[in-house]
Amino acid sequence: MKQFLVMIMTVVTVWVSAAHVDAGDKIRVVATIEDLACIARDIGGDAVMVTAIAGGAQDPHFLDAKPSYLVQLNRADVLIENGGELEVGWLPVLVNGARNRKILPGSPGRVTAMNGIAMLEVPTRLSRAEGDVHPYGNPHFTTDPANAEVIAQNICAVFCAVVPTRTAKFRANLVAFKEHLDAALKRWQGTMAPVHGMKIVTYHKTFSYFARRFGLEVVGTIEAKPGVAPSPGYLAELVAKMKAEGVKLVLAEPFRDLKVAQFAADKSGAKLLITPSGVGGNADGRDLFSYFDWLTKTIVAAAK
Amino acid sequence: MRSYRILICLTLALAASLNATETGFDPQQILKQLQELRQNQQQLQQTIAQQQKTIETLQKQVGEAAEKQKVADKAAAAFAPPPTAPSNVPMPQPSASQPSFRIGGVGGYMDISLDVLAAAAWSSEADASMRNLQFGGHDPHARGLTLQNAELAFQGAVDPYFRGDAFIITQIDRGETNVELEEAFLTTTQLPWNLQVKAGQFFSEFGRIGTSMPHPHTWDFSDQPVVWGRMFGADGLRNPGARVSWLAPTPFYLELFGAAQNANGGTAYSFLNSQGQTFAGRTLTGRTVHNIGDLLYTLRASSSFDLDDENTLSAGASSAFGPNSTGDHASTVIYGTDVYWKWKPVANDHGWPFVKWTTEALRRDYEAAEQTGFSAATLNDWGLYTEVAWGFQRPWVTSFRVDYAEGNDPADSQRDRRVRFSPNVTYYFSEFSKLRLQYDVDMAQHLNDKLAHAVFLQFEFMLGAHGAHKF
Numbered sequence: 106m107k108q109f110l111v112m113i114m115t116v117v118t119v120w121v122s123a124a125h126v127d128a129g130d131k132i133r134v135v136a137t138i139e140d141l142a143c144i145a146r147d148i149g150g151d152a153v154m155v156t157a158i159a160g161g162a163q164d165p166h167f168l169d170a171k172p173s174y175l176v177q178l179n180r181a182d183v184l185i186e187n188g189g190e191l192e193v194g195w196l197p198v199l200v201n202g203a204r205n206r207k208i209l210p211g212s213p214g215r216v217t218a219m220n221g222i223a224m225l226e227v228p229t230r231l232s233r234a235e236g237d238v239h240p241y242g243n244p245h246f247t248t249d250p251a252n253a254e255v256i257a258q259n260i261c262a263v264f265c266a267v268v269p270t271r272t273a274k275f276r277a278n279l280v281a282f283k284e285h286l287d288a289a290l291k292r293w294q295g296t297m298a299p300v301h302g303m304k305i306v307t308y309h310k311t312f313s314y315f316a317r318r319f320g321l322e323v324v325g326t327i328e329a330k331p332g333v334a335p336s337p338g339y340l341a342e343l344v345a346k347m348k349a350e351g352v353k354l355v356l357a358e359p360f361r362d363l364k365v366a367q368f369a370a371d372k373s374g375a376k377l378l379i380t381p382s383g384v385g386g387n388a389d390g391r392d393l394f395s396y397f398d399w400l401t402k403t404i405v406a407a408a409k
Numbered sequence: 410m411r412s413y414r415i416l417i418c419l420t421l422a423l424a425a426s427l428n429a430t431e432t433g434f435d436p437q438q439i440l441k442q443l444q445e446l447r448q449n450q451q452q453l454q455q456t457i458a459q460q461q462k463t464i465e466t467l468q469k470q471v472g473e474a475a476e477k478q479k480v481a482d483k484a485a486a487a488f489a490p491p492p493t494a495p496s497n498v499p500m501p502q503p504s505a506s507q508p509s510f511r512i513g514g515v516g517g518y519m520d521i522s523l524d525v526l527a528a529a530a531w532s533s534e535a536d537a538s539m540r541n542l543q544f545g546g547h548d549p550h551a552r553g554l555t556l557q558n559a560e561l562a563f564q565g566a567v568d569p570y571f572r573g574d575a576f577i578i579t580q581i582d583r584g585e586t587n588v589e590l591e592e593a594f595l596t597t598t599q600l601p602w603n604l605q606v607k608a609g610q611f612f613s614e615f616g617r618i619g620t621s622m623p624h625p626h627t628w629d630f631s632d633q634p635v636v637w638g639r640m641f642g643a644d645g646l647r648n649p650g651a652r653v654s655w656l657a658p659t660p661f662y663l664e665l666f667g668a669a670q671n672a673n674g675g676t677a678y679s680f681l682n683s684q685g686q687t688f689a690g691r692t693l694t695g696r697t698v699h700n701i702g703d704l705l706y707t708l709r710a711s712s713s714f715d716l717d718d719e720n721t722l723s724a725g726a727s728s729a730f731g732p733n734s735t736g737d738h739a740s741t742v743i744y745g746t747d748v749y750w751k752w753k754p755v756a757n758d759h760g761w762p763f764v765k766w767t768t769e770a771l772r773r774d775y776e777a778a779e780q781t782g783f784s785a786a787t788l789n790d791w792g793l794y795t796e797v798a799w800g801f802q803r804p805w806v807t808s809f810r811v812d813y814a815e816g817n818d819p820a821d822s823q824r825d826r827r828v829r830f831s832p833n834v835t836y837y838f839s840e841f842s843k844l845r846l847q848y849d850v851d852m853a854q855h856l857n858d859k860l861a862h863a864v865f866l867q868f869e870f871m872l873g874a875h876g877a878h879k880f
Binding site (some may be wrong): 173176 | 546566569572598605656659662664714716749753755756757758762803804839841869876877878879
């Protein structure tokens, strides 16, 4: 019995230490989506260890509140959430169970990326008859790369508060990030110039911010309403509209009902482009910059 | 402030003059009083000076803040389209319980929701017998239409230290409307060492149903498992009390729960169930609490592992022990184990496709005290259910459950041997409404022809803001 107890104690000790050594003196940062994790890595540099819960190949609205995420949050020094109810179906219940005072709403270790973002499509009236409409507006603002600047500032402010001794480093990283981003924005604007004014259809309102930034016009969505699957009648109307407007591209994330998207594209003479909702959704978009390099080039190539 | 000072001076002067008239003229005393007055005056002046200073400091701070705000607004305007909220003003933070929508607009103090669950039912058994088969308080247990459960939920942050949750349920049983406070508890948010305390009226964290899905609208079936009704009665195991849980610092999820609750009433069915009820033929005395040994204790260990990005396996073990009301020293112990596996691909469409497989086994050792016509005995019952829910195509789910339960009394509807198969299919109009068709075929020893059939058409709708559910 004694030996058995000693064995159990040893195993538990090893587990506990295994769970605690890997971050070293770095602060542990958990981001809800990979897009935010990328920015956090650029701002935090070697002072942080960043993990993301969701990548661009999955719908960030519909994650399960898996206990393994709860364990991640329990050990986090900083939690970066998108906000705007993107994660409302799973993050609150995880934070409730995580027993981590550092990341409770309003705590110094909680970053809400949405703070300071100019939100689009803010509803004037809330009714579920309109589908999954979010009271703060469309939460997919990370699809506009220019918003990364505001997000980076929000992240930098929290990192400086959590590790004040590294403030100078974080601020320098923020300046470097902004410069890098400004240059990249010019590059992406240049890439996208030939398709300025092009009409597109998206499956969900995921790319509204991207379209506004690069002058694309979203004339409709495959979904009848946010989160509501299209009926045959709706699809017929949409296809007619797509033909009339001369829609060239349909953008759909890999997790959508691609058969329906392909049907609408085929019937209207448009091309279906499968695009991850953000970073980490395919091998080409491993970080923020490579993701938008890939997305802009792919859209332009597909429009030819 | 000034008039206050004058008032004090006048009061002091009046007191002095009164004193003088009482004691007669005394130069010594007048001098002393004048001195006191001067001291008072000086103290008051000091206070006023200090307050003046405070006011100036505050004014300065307000000015600085406004200046900072201007600078920040300018900075924000410089790099982005005019933000809806300046970045240094905290946005309303999504509260710990904020679901897809709130009542009362963005930033309300709590989420309020109403969930209605109703069913049309038909059974080969007449209502009295059907009631024994559909033992759950929220099961459709009569032919015709049943309002199973209308749940009013209030959830939110109480203050920085607690969350509050309350569930008030209404059901209509044979024309009578019953209202009960199903749960009302607070949960701590600030405790150290990975601890969390829950206190109030709540479901004991026993098994998968008690821990993750105690409310009927979260079930994949129209009725509760047979063994659950046998062990915990019509309304589940819930009573006033307190529980502590600890999240272990292991790399995988491991949580330990311990609760102490009152053991009385129908919501502690296998324990101090109400006077006048019977169990296995014995009359229940409805004994009351004498010492802490008369409370109900529930222990649970819950664990979960991600096998890969698509597969999660959870396992738990629970036990509940406390007194029972067949006699003064009789007690009951219930043990349970549960396993839950879920497959869901990373690229899922609103959660589809998925497969969930849940199995729970429970055993009860019920010490029945000696009563007229009965000798003392330990009654052993056990049972299990295993169920698979397969979300094969959005928005369809088909599920199949097998129930098995066994006691030692073929004539007792709650202690006979019984097998039930329940296939069903559910259509989700959205996350907030669903329609379900279920068939139950029952093979129970206590029935005259040993066999019963039932069909349920169940629907659910939910209004308002309801907190996200556990995994």
